[in-house]
Amino acid sequence: MKKIIFYSVSLNFILVCLLPKQALGQAKTYISGTIENAKNDSVNLTIDKTYLSQKQINYQIPLKQGQFNIEFQLDRNRLVEFTYQSQLMHLYLEPNDSLNIKFAAGDLPGSIVFSGKGAVNNQFNKNFNEQFKNDFTTSLIEDKMRSLNLDEFEMLIYDNRKKEKMFYTDHADKKLLSADFKKFIENQIKYNYLNYLLFYPVVNANKSTAILKVNSLPAVILEVLDKKAASDAEAMISESYRNFLSSFVTYYASELNGFNKFKDYTISTEKKYVIARDNLKGEPFLFYLTKYLLEMGEKTNPETVKRIYTEMEKEDKTGEYTAIVKEKLGKWMKTKLPKNAEGKLDIASADFKLQGFDGKEISLADFRGKVIYVDFWASWCGPCKQQFPFSKKLHEQLTDKQKKEVVFLYISIDNTEEIWKKAVNSLQLGGVHALSPGGWSSFVAKYYQINSIPRYLLIDKKGNVVDPNAKRPDDESTLQDILNLIE
Numbered sequence: 001m002k003k004i005i006f007y008s009v010s011l012n013f014i015l016v017c018l019l020p021k022q023a024l025g026q027a028k029t030y031i032s033g034t035i036e037n038a039k040n041d042s043v044n045l046t047i048d049k050t051y052l053s054q055k056q057i058n059y060q061i062p063l064k065q066g067q068f069n070i071e072f073q074l075d076r077n078r079l080v081e082f083t084y085q086s087q088l089m090h091l092y093l094e095p096n097d098s099l100n101i102k103f104a105a106g107d108l109p110g111s112i113v114f115s116g117k118g119a120v121n122n123q124f125n126k127n128f129n130e131q132f133k134n135d136f137t138t139s140l141i142e143d144k145m146r147s148l149n150l151d152e153f154e155m156l157i158y159d160n161r162k163k164e165k166m167f168y169t170d171h172a173d174k175k176l177l178s179a180d181f182k183k184f185i186e187n188q189i190k191y192n193y194l195n196y197l198l199f200y201p202v203v204n205a206n207k208s209t210a211i212l213k214v215n216s217l218p219a220v221i222l223e224v225l226d227k228k229a230a231s232d233a234e235a236m237i238s239e240s241y242r243n244f245l246s247s248f249v250t251y252y253a254s255e256l257n258g259f260n261k262f263k264d265y266t267i268s269t270e271k272k273y274v275i276a277r278d279n280l281k282g283e284p285f286l287f288y289l290t291k292y293l294l295e296m297g298e299k300t301n302p303e304t305v306k307r308i309y310t311e312m313e314k315e316d317k318t319g320e321y322t323a324i325v326k327e328k329l330g331k332w333m334k335t336k337l338p339k340n341a342e343g344k345l346d347i348a349s350a351d352f353k354l355q356g357f358d359g360k361e362i363s364l365a366d367f368r369g370k371v372i373y374v375d376f377w378a379s380w381c382g383p384c385k386q387q388f389p390f391s392k393k394l395h396e397q398l399t400d401k402q403k404k405e406v407v408f409l410y411i412s413i414d415n416t417e418e419i420w421k422k423a424v425n426s427l428q429l430g431g432v433h434a435l436s437p438g439g440w441s442s443f444v445a446k447y448y449q450i451n452s453i454p455r456y457l458l459i460d461k462k463g464n465v466v467d468p469n470a471k472r473p474d475d476e477s478t479l480q481d482i483l484n485l486i487e
């Protein structure tokens with residue numbers, strides 16, 4: 001959950017931003033402005049120090065006769081969110097800036113006029129973003145990735161980059177832009193191109209589950225990329241660079257995996273960590289891993305998450321990034337997954353409880369001494385329901401004696417008990433039914449690292465997982481796989 005600290009300041013009150021000790025004593029930054037036809041409410045200024053929408057600092061600045069004023073300390077050049085009512089725009093700020101903005105209520109950023117120190121930077125940034133909005137809209141570019149072959153797509157983004165460079169190089173106010181802002185724009189252009197280039201194979205590999213490989217990029221295309229320069233803490237202000245970090249690590253982790261698509265979240269996480277460790281350092285390293293773990297940590301073996309977190313602690317001097325990981329994944333990192341006598345993960349011996357259809361708790365241990373065919377499903381999963389007639393057929397093909405030795409366990413990841421029970425009743429499917437609510441965030445989805453359903457698990461009478469990715473009910477050999485475990 002996003003955490004925001006609010007500070008309310010009067011029109012003439014000077015507010016000092018709460019920053020780490022090393023930031024204290026730095027020059028102050030000022031923002032003031034006038035909103036035409038404004039009500040006497042407030043404007044908000046939000047600083048996201050980790051770029052992860054976590055523990056943001058937010059200044060709530062009251063308006064007086066449509067005017068506002070704030071003074072604070074800024075630790076580095078940043079893009080900060082400026083909002084009035086439901087309108088939002090990003091301001092580019094450097095320490096010592098004294099920026100004044102004027103706009104009409106209901107027309108931000110359209111009517112905005114900048115003045116003061118930092119005005120030229122922000123006017124250029126506004127014009128650049130309006131001119132090239134589509135070039136930086138990921139959803140639009142991903143559509144192009146899916147419809148164009150590699151040569152066509154590379155030409156598209158090459159031409160986009162060329163137009164962006166020309167706009168920047170030939171702009172009348174280029175000489176008036178600050179040196180740091182010029183570097184920011186150059187990084188936006190550079191890394192937007194590199195990000196989409198590396199992302200292209202991944203997007204196309206994910207178009208279908210039938211695609212098992214990620215296509216490698218030709219060496220001649222990758223000549224534009226200097227892997228040794230991938231880690232650039234000064235570029236962190238650029239969203240294009242931050243997006244590039246994810247595409248960079250994902251592509252080269254795929255290379256490390258022989259360009260085979262990952263089937264296991266933990267293996268994927270471990271290989272991505274290796275790429276990040278070997279190519280990134282400092283803030284880029286911490287940012288990438290924090291962002292990745294926030295998204296995928298609970299689908300990864302907790303021991304792997306803990307090991308990565310420990311390495312991050314060594315790099316995180318301020319503790320800002322590791323604090324986010326600990327808050328989100330602290331409990332998960334303490335989870336102990338059961339292991340067998342050989343020290344290998346034994347997911348059949350889990351001692352967690354699930355809700356049974358009759359309201360009683362169910363655990364895998366309840367079925368020791370029987371063969372268990374586990375079916376992970378949900379009412380919204382079409383392919384899951386397509387398998388149920390074949391699952392019924394499996395039941396029917398067993399003799400009465402065999403049925404006493406086999407359990408068909410259906411574990412739903414539906415969000416609510418009502419939806420789950422309604423689906424079970426309509427399907428009229430025999431066997432044992434259990435619920436682990438929450439979809440992909442449900443306990444069983446994270447515990448068993450399930451990234452697609454239907455998913456099947458075959459467990460023998462001793463509780464050993466014979467096949468963590470068992471065959472589907474419509475496979476003719478599935479019945480024999482079950483019968484082999486009865487003998």
